[in-house]
Amino acid sequence: MTQIAEARKFYARLLAAHAGSADPRLEAVFTEVPREAFLGPGPWTVIAGNAKLETPSADPVHLYQNVLVALDAAKGINNGEPFLHAMWIGKVAPKPGEAVTHIGAGTGYYTALLARLVSPGAVTAFELEADLADRARQNLEPYGNVSFIHGDAVTGSLPPSDIIYVNAAVVAPPADWLKALKPGGRMIFPWRPAERVGLAVMVTRTEKGFACDPFMRSWFIPCVGASLAGSMAKIPDRDRAARSRSIWLTANKAPDRTAVAVIGDVWFSSRDIRGRLAS
Structure with a gap:
């Protein structure tokens, strides 16, 4: 086994173990999909805390650890933390044949992983940044079940989806995203209703x-068009946000005393869909 193949295999084992997923395919896809194919030529800029470090060489072995790799350092856009994405993908549990919408696809690495997991199902990927979109379209050419859109997922129409995987922070998910979910569908997103509140x-x-289900802390760059709350919004602190147990469309149900947040066309309740209050 070559050094890079060995590094990728161990990286995949670490990610699968950290995710705690019962799906053995998670380790398999992280082993099979080469991260370097989505990051351009090295050396690469790795982000560690507030520091930016250049890898010692263009050897891809440096990419197979839990590091953020800059895609556009000036705009703060990176490839994402592998441990986090392994946890998210494990939690959303993609199944063969499902339809996925990926919002904020970057250069396509995590899109490719999702495409492998749902094949022969389809992935529709959105990326707003023109340079990243061009790179992603090229990177994803080998993945025949991916449709790529350089466009705005906030104002555009989302296809009916079993999974919506969001990689840009929103003050609240647009109502149309919720409506795009099929019965049994799952959406995972970074919720950032206030500057100091960041939850997955x-x-x-x-x-x-x-x-x-707010299940962990999470920080992503803002989603253009869905990152600012109106003056009439009810904004929660972190403790209240973490008590959210259901989301409702204001057009279908008016906010009541259980509302922890009311933002645009949606509101978050501390009462779950069975009527039980968060403890």
């Missing part, structure tokens, strides 16, 4: 409504 949230569409 998974929403599941059920027969009774949209169940909400």
Whole structure:
């Protein structure tokens, strides 16, 4: 086994173990999809805390650890933390044949992983930044089940989706994103209703409504068009945000005393879809 293949295999084992997923395919896809194919030629700029470090060489072995790799350092855009994405992908549990919408695809690395996991299902990927979109389109050419859109997922129309995987922070998910979820569909997104509040949230569409699970802290760059709350919004602190158990469309149900946040066309409740209050 070559050094790079050995490094990639161990990296995949670490990610799968950190994710705690019961799906053995998670380790397999991280082993099979080469991260370097999505990052351009090295050496690469790696972000560690507030520091930016250049890898010692263009050897891809340096990429197979839990590091952020800069895609556009000036705009603060990076490839994303592998441990975090392994956890998110494990939690959202993609299944063969499902339809995925990936918002904020960057240069396509995590899009490719999702495409492998849902094949023969399809992935629709959105990226707003023109340079990243051009790179992603080229990088994803080998993945025949990916449709790539250089466009705005906030104002554009999302296809019916089993999974919506969001990689840019929103003050609240647009109502159209929730409506795009199929029955049983899952959306995972970075929720940032206030500057100091950053949570990863998974929403599941059920027969009774949209169940909400804020499951970890999370920080992403803002999503253009969905990162500012209006003056009439009810904004939660972190503790109240973490008590969210369901999300509702204001057009379908008016906010009540359980509302921890009311932002635009949606509101978050501390009562779950079965009527139980968060403890």
